[in-house]
Amino acid sequence: MVTFAEGLRLAGAALGAVGGVLVFVEFMQHPSYVEYRAEFDSYDIDITPDELREHTRIGRVGGLLVGAGFTLLFLGELL
Incomplete structure (x- = not known):
């Protein structure tokens, strides 16, 4: 059986892990204002x-x- 304090800590760790993955996905997105042109092998901003x-x-x-x-x-x- 899990005590209330342990349950809060486990829920906090789970929320933090999911939030961390979402922040990682945010940082790894390709910006909408950057475009790669293969024919010139260059990036346009x-x-x-x-x-x-x-x-x-x-x-x-x-x-x-x-x-x-x-x-x-x-x-x-705290609990």
Whole structure:
């Protein structure tokens, strides 16, 4: 049987792991403003302020899950 404090710590670790994977996926995405042209073997960067996104929803959700995971780990240690 798992105590409540151990359950909080396990849930926090699980949320942190899922959030960490989502943040990793966010960092490994190919930016929408970079285009590779094979015929010239070069990259083109086309940045317009209207289309530029700093973070996607995947990264934001991942960051929130990491924060929630740390919170649950902290509460589990307090109990």
